[in-house]
Amino acid sequence: MAYRFIDQYKEFFGLRWLLRHLDIYPNAYYNYRKNRKASYHRKKQEIFHQIKSIYYNNNRILGHRPMKIFLERKGVSLSKTTLHKYMNREMGLHAAIMRKKPSYVREVKEQIFPNLLKQKFQAEAPNLVWCTDFTYIRLANGKMRYNCTIIDLYDRSVISSLNSEHINTELAKAAIEKALVSEKPGKGLILHSDQGSQYTSQEFVDYCKKKGIRQSMSKAGCPYDNAPMERFYNTFKNELIYPNNFPTARSLDKAVSRYVYVWYNHIRPHSYNGCRTPFQARYK
Secondary structure (H helix, E strand, O other), rough: OOHHHHHHHHHHHHHHHHHHHHHHHHHHHHHHHHHHHHHHHHHHHHHHHHHHHHHHHHOOOOOOOHHHHHHHHHHOOOOOOHHHHHHHHHOOOOOOOOOOOOOOOOOOOOOOOOOOOOOOOOOOOOOEEEEEEEEEEEEOOOOOEEEEEEEEEEOOOEEEEEEEOOHHHHHHHHHHHHHHHHHHOOOOEEEEEOOEEEEEEEEHHHHHHOEEEEEEEEEOOOOHHHHHHHHHHHHHHHHHHHOOOOOHHHHHHHHHHHHHHHHHHHHHHHHHHHHEEEHHHHOO
C-alpha cells in the first residue's frame, strides 16, 4: 500500500520526502518499480499470445470487437481501445476488409408477392420467419458455384446452406427441403426473398403452396428489404470465401458446411443476439 501511495502522490510531495517520512529505502522502492514493470510486460505478452492464437485459429479474420468477446470467454477483460491498440498498432493484426457487392442484371419475373416484413427483421420464436438468397462463388480454376442459404430471423442461425453449379429453382427448393426436414416448422411459415426468377417461377410458387409456406418478397432493387441476408453473405464472403482458394467443388462444399454449421452457428458471436452465438440465443 505504501508503494502505491508513493506512486500516487510523489509528484505532489516529492519522492525523497515521501521515502524519508515513510521510512522506506530508495533501493526497495526502485526494486518494487522494476518488478512491477516486469510483471506488466509478462502479463502483456501472455495476452498477446492468446490474441495471436485466437486470430490465427479463426482464419485471420477477427477484428478487435469480436476478439474482445473471444478473450472474455477465456477470462481476459480488455477495453475496446486497449485491444484495438494492441492488435492494430503493436501486433499488426487486422480484420477482414468487407468488399462491395457487385450489381446484378435484372431478370424477368413471373409472380411477385407483397413484402410481409417491411424491414421488420424480428421473429418471436424459431421457425416463424426465414430469409433466403443466392450468391456466387468462384473456384480456383475459374468455374462458378452458387450458394443458396436460409437463415432464421429469430436468432440469425443458418438452417440450410447448399452449393450447386447452377443457380436455379431446383437449388432453391433443395435448400428449403433441407431446412424443412431439419426444423419441421408449422404451417404459415414466412419465407422472405428477393424477386429473383428462382423464387418467382411457377414451379417454386407451387412448391411453397404445397408446403404451406407464405412467400414474401423485397422491393425490386432494394437490398435493404432483405438486409439480414445481405449482411450474412457479406460476412460469409469476407470471412470464408475471399481469404481462401478452393480448388474443387468438394473442398468448397466441405468448407461452407463447416463454416455455417460450426463456426457461424456455434462459435461466432452475433451482435443481433447480444454477442451470443445463434445456438446460444436459440436454446437460452
